[in-house]
Amino acid sequence: MYAALITGTETVELREFPDPVPADRGVVVDIAFCGICGTDIHAYQSGREYNPAICGHEWSGTVSAIGSDVKRIDEGDRVVVSIAAACGACSACRQGQSGYCQQAFLSAVGRDALAPPHGGFASRIAVAADRVTRTDSGLTDEQAAQVEPATVAFHAVRNSALRLGDVAVIQGGGPIGLGTMQWVRAGGAGNVIVVEPNPQRRELATRLGAHHAVEPGSAADELIKELTHGLGADIVYECVGRGFAVQSAVDLARRGGAMCLVGLPHEEAPITVGTWLVKEIRTTSSLAYVREEFEMAMGMIADGRVQVEPMHSSTVGLDGFEAALADLASGTSDQIKVLVDPNL
The missing domain is CATH 3.40.50.720 (NAD(P)-binding Rossmann-like Domain)
Known part of the structure; x- marks a missing residue:
């Protein structure tokens, strides 16, 4: 299996990874779409090294395998990546600051214990089960891939x-x-x-x-x-x-x-x-969000109060990812939200 990673200034590599398997508390998701984020564009422009899981953190897909300790997600569920819920045990949570949970923040920046070695610019990904949320049935996979930035x-x-x-x-x-x-x-x-x-x-x-x-x-x-x-x-x-x-x-x-x-x-x-x-x-x-806001935002996209589909300007495969990044980084692109379909 190959995943696209930004590895330096204006440098993208397709690296081979073994097929993912779920951890006991994890799931494997077959990626449908992954959005190119402003963070990806900045990394491409600057060569700044981010945690690998950040490169491609706006994805939707279908669960293809679950770990032995996973109860709330089933194989075949359509899901979208989100932030972990507050842990309730860290210093911030114990002080009543669950919105600044240290464990949830680590999941947002790709540093949690089950963080994968790549992001969603790949055909499959293994993540902690508490990182995924069932997709609202009213959303397409293309819309679901835009819930995270929304x-x-x-x-x-x-x-x-x-x-x-x-x-x-x-x-x-x-x-x-x-x-x-x-x-x-x-x-x-x-x-x-x-x-x-x-x-x-x-x-x-x-x-x-x-x-x-x-x-x-x-x-x-x-x-x-x-x-x-x-x-x-x-x-x-x-x-x-x-x-x-x-x-x-x-x-x-x-x-x-x-x-x-x-x-x-x-x-x-x-x-x-x-x-x-x-x-x-x-x-x-503002940086990222908290778990409750993800559910709220997804519901308001599903009922039409906020529109994401008009922002989806094009779709590319993994072989077109670098060219799309270069175009978005040029400062003159007419593209708005480019989604990557790793199955093209």
């Missing part, structure tokens, strides 16, 4: 300072930005603006419910001033994942406004501290 966006909005009626700005019209925009709409924002340089992504943002979609720079500055009578946005979500965009998010916010960091830059982020102080910016940040 839940990342859901967690960010749920943890942010969003209030009913807010003027909200989302920087970036990629999968996370477009997901964030839809959750912001669902959360009761009064006016939602997406700032994105790509015209195709701006058009899709409008189709998915943004009130306005505008280019970054003076066009965005002027529109936001016009909509807020010169005050600035109530809240800005930074979903670009580039260092320069952190300060621009604060620049677009009003005094007393809020900024939520969602994108993860792989470079340093220069900021003007005086602006943050003068504006008294309230800041939240």
Whole structure:
């Protein structure tokens, strides 16, 4: 069996692995689709070494084998990868901070005891049984493979300072930005603006419910001033994942406004501290999600409140994975969410 791994700057390798077998508390999943994430793109651009299981962490599939101690999942179940539930025993859980469970976090970053030596860019994968959730019957496998990034966006909005009626700005019209925009709409924002340089992504943002979609720079500055009578946005979500965009998010916010960091830059982020102080910016940040949010997000995708299928722009096989990464990393791609079908 072969799996695709990012092994260095602009370097992808197809490595051979033995066919996986389930641990006593594990399952083997036959992968249907695995999404290419912004984390994968950053790793490809920078050569930064991530835990192997992170390369391809947005997958859906069908359980083909279960371990002897697995009770809640059966062979033949359609499943999607998620984060482990809080353990209830670590220091964070014992202090009532189950949302920051240390064991669940290790599963999110591919460092749990049953973490596989590769991610979902493979035909099969063996993982801990508590890492998978049964797929909502209302979802296709393509939709299910996009639940994980949609839940990342859901967690960010749920943890942010969003209030009913807010003027909200989302920087970036990629999968996370477009997901964030839809959750912001669902959360009761009064006016939602997406700032994105790509015209195709701006058009899709409008189709998915943004009130306005505008280019970054003076066009965005002027529109936001016009909509807020010169005050600035109530809240800005930074979903670009580039260092320069952190300060621009604060620049677009009003005094007393809020900024939520969602994108993860792989470079340093220069900021003007005086602006943050003068504006008294309230800041939240977001990484991954908690298990309960996964179920909540999946249900709202299944009932149509949030749409992921319009973001799915193409599907490639393992042999097309590197070319798709290079295109997405170019900064000029018209692709939004590329799914990898390892069975092509």
